[in-house]
Amino acid sequence: MFRHIVLLAWTADATAEQKADAAAQLAKLPGAIPEIRHYEIGVDAGVNEGNHDLAVVADFDDVDGYLVYRDHPAHLAVITDYLKPILATRAAVQHQL
Amino acid sequence: MFRHIVLLAWTADATAEQKADAAAQLAKLPGAIPEIRHYEIGVDAGVNEGNHDLAVVADFDDVDGYLVYRDHPAHLAVITDYLKPILATRAAVQHQL
Numbered sequence: 001m002f003r004h005i006v007l008l009a010w011t012a013d014a015t016a017e018q019k020a021d022a023a024a025q026l027a028k029l030p031g032a033i034p035e036i037r038h039y040e041i042g043v044d045a046g047v048n049e050g051n052h053d054l055a056v057v058a059d060f061d062d063v064d065g066y067l068v069y070r071d072h073p074a075h076l077a078v079i080t081d082y083l084k085p086i087l088a089t090r091a092a093v094q095h096q097l
Numbered sequence: 098m099f100r101h102i103v104l105l106a107w108t109a110d111a112t113a114e115q116k117a118d119a120a121a122q123l124a125k126l127p128g129a130i131p132e133i134r135h136y137e138i139g140v141d142a143g144v145n146e147g148n149h150d151l152a153v154v155a156d157f158d159d160v161d162g163y164l165v166y167r168d169h170p171a172h173l174a175v176i177t178d179y180l181k182p183i184l185a186t187r188a189a190v191q192h193q194l
Contacts, residue, residue, distance in 0.1 A: 002142075003139060003141075003152075003154075004135070005104065005152050005154065005192050007102065007188045007189070009188075018105065040100070040194065042100060042190060042192025042193065042194065043104075043190060043192055044190045045099075045160065045191045045192050045193060047160060047163070047164075047191050048167075048189065050189075051188075051189050051190055051191070052188050052189065052190050053190070053191055054190070055100075055190035056101050057100075057102065057127065057154060058182060063142065063144060065101060065146070067144075070145075089188075090107075091104045091148075091149050091186075091188035092104070092145065092147075092148050093104050093139060093141045093148055093149050093150070093151070093152035094141060094142045094144050094145065094148070095139025095140055095141060095142050096139065096142060096153055097137065097139065097192060
């Protein structure tokens with residue numbers, strides 16, 4: 001298996017609706033990209049200061065499956081239309097699982 | 098379940114030995130902290146530019162289990178002795194699973 005993890009932090013002026021839309025649109029991707037084997041989206045619980053706001057952990061059979069996801073038009077559309085407009089910063093790791 | 102995700106980026110002068118020690122010391126924590134239900138450590142595969150270097154995804158029964166881990170002396174010792182000396186930056190999210 002091959003895992004992709006991304007943590008996103010939203011801009012200070014992002015609205016609750018924009019944040020909810022971003023998570024909801026990401027949640028549709030497993031229905032559009034069959035290479036996704038497991039997909040977890042989580043909104044930060046607010047336990048610690050300084051955290052990012054949203055987490056995605058996506059598992060694939062292999063790196064090729066991840067690359068299909070990374071470059072998939074449905075994924076790129078979510079990034080362009082829902083993530084980038086409210087994105088302050090992101091951090092990512094991909095690793096063998 | 099309650100999930101903790103942290104992505105760590107190392108300083109440019111961190112040695113291969115220091116990076117390996119950091120991962121190896123983290124990998125010992127499930128043996129020291131029984132509240133950890135699942136623990137995955139991954140070294141970034143180098144597929145994308147600009148990534149962080151190491152990922153930890155840790156699952157607990159609930160937020161209280163996570164807090165035991167967060168504040169556990171064995172965890173804090175790894176942070177102080179192995180992570181902070183080579184830490185450039187980190188990103189974290191905790192969320193309900």
